[in-house]
Amino acid sequence: MKKYYFLLLYFTLFSCNQEPTFQFPEITIEPNFKIQEVDAFYRKVTFVNLTDTINTSEEVRLQWQWGDGKSLKNPKADTLSHTYPKGDSTFYITLQLFRKQNSELISETIDSIRFSDYPVAEPYVINLNEIKTSTWETTISWVNEGENTNVKKTYLTLALDENFAQVVDIKKGHLLTAQPKERVTIGNVDAFQFKNLQSQTQYFGQLEFEKEKGLSTIRTFDFTTSSVHPPQLEINTSDENGYLYLINGKRNKALNSLENNSNLILQVSQDLHLVYQEGDTSVYSKPFYQDISFQSYEETKNRSINESSDTVEVHYVSNHKNMYFTKSNNLFSSDDASIGAQVYRYQNNYRLFLGDNSTSPTFDRNGIHINLGPEMPEAKSYYYLNSNNTKLRTENLDHEIGLIGNSGIQAYRLYIYSIKNDTIYAGIDNIVQDNTMKFRLMFKDPSIDQNFEAHIDHLLFHTLPNKEE
Numbered sequence: 257m258k259k260y261y262f263l264l265l266y267f268t269l270f271s272c273n274q275e276p277t278f279q280f281p282e283i284t285i286e287p288n289f290k291i292q293e294v295d296a297f298y299r300k301v302t303f304v305n306l307t308d309t310i311n312t313s314e315e316v317r318l319q320w321q322w323g324d325g326k327s328l329k330n331p332k333a334d335t336l337s338h339t340y341p342k343g344d345s346t347f348y349i350t351l352q353l354f355r356k357q358n359s360e361l362i363s364e365t366i367d368s369i370r371f372s373d374y375p376v377a378e379p380y381v382i383n384l385n386e387i388k389t390s391t392w393e394t395t396i397s398w399v400n401e402g403e404n405t406n407v408k409k410t411y412l413t414l415a416l417d418e419n420f421a422q423v424v425d426i427k428k429g430h431l432l433t434a435q436p437k438e439r440v441t442i443g444n445v446d447a448f449q450f451k452n453l454q455s456q457t458q459y460f461g462q463l464e465f466e467k468e469k470g471l472s473t474i475r476t477f478d479f480t481t482s483s484v485h486p487p488q489l490e491i492n493t494s495d496e497n498g499y500l501y502l503i504n505g506k507r508n509k510a511l512n513s514l515e516n517n518s519n520l521i522l523q524v525s526q527d528l529h530l531v532y533q534e535g536d537t538s539v540y541s542k543p544f545y546q547d548i549s550f551q552s553y554e555e556t557k558n559r560s561i562n563e564s565s566d567t568v569e570v571h572y573v574s575n576h577k578n579m580y581f582t583k584s585n586n587l588f589s590s591d592d593a594s595i596g597a598q599v600y601r602y603q604n605n606y607r608l609f610l611g612d613n614s615t616s617p618t619f620d621r622n623g624i625h626i627n628l629g630p631e632m633p634e635a636k637s638y639y640y641l642n643s644n645n646t647k648l649r650t651e652n653l654d655h656e657i658g659l660i661g662n663s664g665i666q667a668y669r670l671y672i673y674s675i676k677n678d679t680i681y682a683g684i685d686n687i688v689q690d691n692t693m694k695f696r697l698m699f700k701d702p703s704i705d706q707n708f709e710a711h712i713d714h715l716l717f718h719t720l721p722n723k724e725e
Contacts, residue, residue, distance in 0.1 A: 283312055287351040287365045292335070296374040297471055299342065305334040307353065316362065317354050323347035323368070346370045379467035380405055382475055391455045391482045391508035392429075392518070392556065392563075397447035398463065398475070411439040411464040412448060418460045418478070429453050430560045431517070439464065452517050452556075455484045455508075455563055484508055486568040487520060487552045499531065499580075499683075499695070499714060500540040500572060504552055508565065518556045525549040529636075529673055531685050532694065539691075543673055543681040543718055548572040579610075579717040586652055587710045588612070589622060597717040599628075599680065606632055608680070608719070610712075616722040622649045624697070624712070625656075626670070633672050638685070641668035641697070648699040648710060657701035657708075664693040683716040 288306040295301070309316060320328040322338050324347055340347055352364040381401040388395040400407060416422040425434035426442075429452030439462075442448055453459065458480045465473040488505035506520055520536070526548050528540040542548060549571050555564035579596050588595055588611060596613030599606055611623020619625065627645040643658025646668070659668055666687040673681040684695045700709045 287353040294374040321350035378473040380473040409466040486566040523551040582713040639670040660700040
């Protein structure tokens with residue numbers, strides 16, 4: 257028995273002389289994660305932990321290093337977010353795996369994020385339409401393709417360089433009173449017209465469609481204005497011979513513009529009578545003996561640098577007729593070629609006769625008789641006509657009839673251009689509501705005949721000397 261105990265004691269003593277060792281269980285999992293979502297505007301990033309810690313959850317712990325000096329120990333959820341500071345730096349994200357018993361770093365995985373790789377999503381889907389450009393004006397327009405996404409604010413900038421250092425006033429252009437601003441709020445609109453621009457000039461623009469907190473959709477554009485064209489000057493006498501329909505178009509000005517920042521200069525070689533003007537069309541009447549030249553050019557006004565077009569010139573050669581008119585079939589019985597104007601005296605009054613000029617007129621001749629009074633009217637004046645001083649005699653009626661009122665004619669009148677050597681140069685120029693009645697004389701007298709009516713239009717003439725019987 258003693259030997260047994262000796263041996264046991266010896267074993268025991270021997271065993272006590274050895275240093276005790278402890279081995280931790282081996283951990284073979286690796287940390288793993290992914291970047292799930294990046295909100296580049298708010299700098300917020302969402303991460304998902306993919307580390308398989310199901311079987312070793314009691315032995316390890318995780319720790320996030322966000323790459324901006326901040327960290328998170330023992331995250332409670334697998335999906336979590338972190339907000340980064342402003343700046344263009346690259347942030348390195350590290351997910352570390354530690355042993356719980358001794359905080360030993362077992363392994364780690366690293367990924368990075370650079371916000372320039374995640375451009376901020378535009379709040380609006382804006383498409384620019386084709387730019388409509390003219391010489392001094394340009395219109396831009398756009399379409400918001402998004403549904404139920406009304407633009408909060410729209411800003412507009414225009415400049416002469418792509419760096420927007422030379423800003424142009426978007427509302428006044430290059431007027432002397434313009435005060436350019438870097439950007440201007442233009443309201444909730446979908447089009448804008450630049451006015452008072454310079455010709456043959458390249459412009460650069462930027463539209464900013466703001467939603468909230470500085471988040472915007474930005475569109476840039478550029479355009480070059482056209483060169484200055486001379487006016488489109490044209491005389492139309494194909495249907496109204498003698499009345500000059502002068503079409504003087506402002507080709508450098510947009511048709512829908514209400515601005516009047518340019519002048520259309522018209523120079524006429526003779527002193528003509530302007531009958532009326534509608535838009536860019538002017539109607540002149542003239543004696544037949546005059547040959548006329550027109551010159552026209554367009555120029556800007558009140559600009560920092562004014563511009564003008566080349567001058568365009570057109571000519572009208574008179575056909576030297578003594579009378580021009582259109583008429584109803586029952587007005588004169590004579591051939592139109594023999595119709596002319598003459599002055600005669602009757603009962604101490606000057607009377608103007610329009611009819612057959614093969615012989616001298618008398619008060620009972622068929623034709624139009626206008627009583628001018630005891631003295632000749634003055635040159636460059638209007639002589640008003642009515643049923644008492646203007647009569648028509650015709651073989652179709654037994655009695656003479658006078659002018660009849662018309663709702664479109666406020667007053668009948670004869671314009672006297674000039675009186676030279678007892679020759680009257682004149683033409684009809686009524687006060688009207690509709691210019692189709694501007695040159696018309698209408699004759700009717702229901703008390704004499706209910707059905708008979710006659711008219712003469714576009715009457716221009718100069719009187720001829722009387723002929724002997």
